[in-house]
Amino acid sequence: MTKPKEVTIYDLARKLNVSIATVSRALKDDPVVSKKTKKKVFDLAEEMGYRYNHFARNLREQRTYTIGVIVPRLNSYFMSTVIAGIESVANNEGYTLIISQSSESAEKELASAKTMFNNRVDGILVSLAYDTENLNHFSPFFQKNIPLIFFDRVADHPECTSVLIDNRKGAYEATSHLIAQGCRNIVHITATPKRNVYVDRLAGYKQALADHQLPFDEKNVLINNLSQEAGAQAAGAILQMNPLPDAVFAANDNCAVGCMIALKKAGIRIPHDMAFAGFNNDPVSTVIEPNLTTINYPGYKMGEMAAASLINHLNGVNSIDATNTILLRSELIIRASSLKTRSDSE
Amino acid sequence: MTKPKEVTIYDLARKLNVSIATVSRALKDDPVVSKKTKKKVFDLAEEMGYRYNHFARNLREQRTYTIGVIVPRLNSYFMSTVIAGIESVANNEGYTLIISQSSESAEKELASAKTMFNNRVDGILVSLAYDTENLNHFSPFFQKNIPLIFFDRVADHPECTSVLIDNRKGAYEATSHLIAQGCRNIVHITATPKRNVYVDRLAGYKQALADHQLPFDEKNVLINNLSQEAGAQAAGAILQMNPLPDAVFAANDNCAVGCMIALKKAGIRIPHDMAFAGFNNDPVSTVIEPNLTTINYPGYKMGEMAAASLINHLNGVNSIDATNTILLRSELIIRASSLKTRSDSE
DNA sequence: CGAAACAATGTAACCGATTACATTGTTTTT
DNA sequence: AAAAACAATGTAATCGGTTACATTGTTTCG
The missing domain is CATH 1.10.260.40 (lambda repressor-like DNA-binding domains)
Structure with a gap:
């Protein structure tokens, strides 16, 4: 006491x-x-x-050695992996993290940004919420020259670096793979076109179709929030289609899994009747049966890169804003859910 | 610039x-x-x-309005749910979080504790790492009367409140359920007995055996780190047993899932040959086939309780250290993986 | 009408570090 | 041996708030 x-x-x-x-x-x-x-x-x-006493120093130096992190949600495998990466770099460099989740709401994102600003973070790492429309809530940061780096769910801004993978290429590869397996009528499940990742994946999907002389049908694109439940609902919509599609490419694994479970319950054989591909390489992709073909997403690395880039910027290294975008390597992981040929012989 | x-x-x-x-x-x-x-x-x-300027105030008031959180790892569904709960309460009360993960290492936990201490958190929430042996690294907090609350992986200390569920009861219910399904030779997979959660679950398992006049066999307890891979390895050990057990109760869902997958690959039919129960109600439990019987663990609530309790303490409310332990309700969720009777007729 | 009571505001010390500039003491150079 | 160079340490202003105590002005009341 x-x-x-x-x-x-x-x-x-x-x-x-x-x-x-x-x-x-x-x-x-x-x-x-x-x-x-x-x-x-x-x-x-x-x-x-x-x-x-950090506060005395901070007061004096007008720095806080604190980095703000705003993510849509923490309880996803991907995001917590990214944060682990951010943390390892930040801790090593003597920075402390303030982590906040927007819960996919633009409103909470705004509140979080305000908190970060008032806490005088030296810099901030952001992955945008589903329904964020603009970057106005970040303008105080720009005005005060506080560096902001986007990762995964990024936005274009002249003063910001973005760290992400080539979503378009990933989607292109996944779709092309499905086509190579003989699929001709591929449904794509994705989320709001407000976010780059979904726009790009859709573009990659379309491109693959076009490159293989397959028609693009607007009705084959389902938009939802990509949760497992949403995947189950999407299954309902898919079952209404006539003819049934012969493949589904979902923009994340969770949604793919929810959809697969519901379809299997309805008697659809995967991959025989319908091939599946997801995105992210979430651990659940190796639990679902058949195991899910997906795009490996280097979350830890992404966290490390984003944090390192920000800290370099803060330390004056690399202060030239030349780096606009950092692209990480991703790769297609082929598993049973998409192997029509082999699985037929099984 | x-x-x-x-x-x-x-x-x-x-x-x-x-x-x-x-x-x-x-x-x-x-x-x-x-x-x-x-x-x-x-x-x-x-x-x-x-x-x-928070720092000027902090410098003056000798408070930081910051709460430290140390968890074993962030990238688990359970932990990120807990943190979401902590965050909602803390943000509401005007507190900022500093989150750090020990990566299950006592050494990193020590380092994190030091960082928190030097950052002068007003209080700290801790879930212990696998191999933490003692609480020496927290003694600076005790000395300075900085409140420390444990959650989930707790430790006994006269000055600390603990927030957790009744692990013993949960394990007792799961095991009893397996016994009720006719299982007589149940393997228990768990982790280091350094942590209360595993000790208690083992105790509940033993108690259930004893209450049903079943012998306890030391060889039926497998110890590992409960990862999915460890589950797969455990499956190897189980397959060596003679006779084979007729049920497995794993101390977490991930491990159960890894084990199930490996056993299925080896031709074991679940639940027919071997019934399964896990712990935590991780989303993966509804993806694995058959769906996993498990104990629901109220992570979000646990986070809320721990944070609220700490903040009350900081605000002088409830400052009497009467509250030693806060127990949350958990419940058995029965799914197909343990239903011998019904599944036989399927 | 003057004292007491009160409302509104001001003064100044303090929290604990950083750092430009000044000072002191020692060694090297010529 | 005096001057120059350097190593080690000291002085004091500064960062931006909080708050006990002091001061000023206004109202109330016997």
Whole structure:
């Protein structure tokens, strides 16, 4: 209950009969301080239980060594992997994270941005919510020259770097693979065209169709929020189609899985009647039967890249805003859910 | 690149021809300041783009309005759900979170604790790593009277509240259910007995056996890290057993799923040859076939409770350390993986 | 009408670091 | 031996708030 006084550099200085300046320098390992003095300072600090006061420094330096992170949601395998990547880099560089989730709502994203701003983060990493329409809520950051880096769900802005994969290429490969398996009538399940990732995946899907002389039909594109439940609902819509499609390419694995489960329940054989491909390489893709063909998404790496890029920027390295976009490698992982040929012989 | 000067209360005071004290009070909505003055202050603050400086306040008040959270890992459905719960409460009460993951290593947990301590969190929420042996790394918190609340993976300490479910009861129910389904030779897969959750689940398992006059066999308890891969390995061990067990109760769903997949591949029919039960109600439990019987774990609620309890403590409410443990309700969810009787008729 | 009570605002010390500039003491150079 | 160079340390202003205590002005009441 009683608040024991904190030990400060003043206390150390008094005890050692040196000035606070010397103590301050010693603690930062400034080469200008003699080794002997440093040792004395370190030892006494240890002994007295001194702890560094970040606020005093922040107040003085007008920096916080804090990075804000805004994600749509934390409870997805992909996002928590990204955050693990961000954290490892940030911690290594002495930065602290403030993490907030927008819960896919533009409104909460705005509130989070405000909180981050008022907490004076040195920089901010953002993956946009489903229904975010514009970047107005980030303009205070731009005005104050606080670097903002987007990852995964990005937006175009002259002052921002984006870290992402080539979604278009991934979708193109997945779709082409389905076509190579003999599929001709492929449904694509995706989410709001407000987000680049879904726009690009749709574009890749269309491109693949076009390159293989297959017609594109607007009705074959289903839009939902890509949750597992939404996948189950999409299955309902698919079953109404006439003729039935012979493949489904979903913009994420969760949705694909929900859809597969519902279709299987309805008697559809996968991949025999309908081939499946997802996106993200979520662990669930190796649990569903048949295992889901998908696009591997390097989440951890993405987190590392985004954080490293931001911190470099903060440290003045690479401060030229030349880097507009950082593309990470992704790859198609072929599993049973799309192997028509082989599975027929099984 | 140029750093625009921040607006401070001094700037506001000068422009309005009042003292900084008045401005400070006005901004905090102190009733002692006249309404007219307050309005002027608020308007000017808005106009000049003033933003509150937390560090100055923190420096002065010796508080940070920050809560530290240490979890074993973020990329699990359960943990990210808990964190979502923590976040909602903390944000509502004006607290900021610093989240760090120990990656199941005592060493990293120690480092995280140190970081939190040096960042002067007002309080800390902890779920322990696999191999943490003691609480020495938290003693600085105890010494400075910084409240520490454990959740899920807890430890006994006179000054700490714990938030968890009745793991023993959950395990007892799951095991009893398997026994009721006719299983007599049940394997239990769990993790290190350093953690309460695993100790308690093992105890519940044993208790259920004893209450039904079934012998307990040490060889039927497999210890691993409960990952999906570890589950697959456990399957190998199980297949060596003679006679084969007729049921498996795993201490988490991921491990159960890994084990099931491997066993199915080896030709074991679930639940016919071997019934399964898991723990946590991870979404994957409804994807695996057959769907996994499990114990529902209220993660979001747990996060809310832990955060609310901590903040109450910080606000002086409920400061009596009477609350030692908060138990949340959990429940058995029966699915196909354990239904021997019904599944036989299917 | 003057004292007491109160409302509104001001003064100044304080929180704990950083750092430009000044000072002191020691070594090297000429 | 005096001047120059350098190493080590010290002085003091500064960051932007909070708040105990002091001050001023206005109202109330005997």
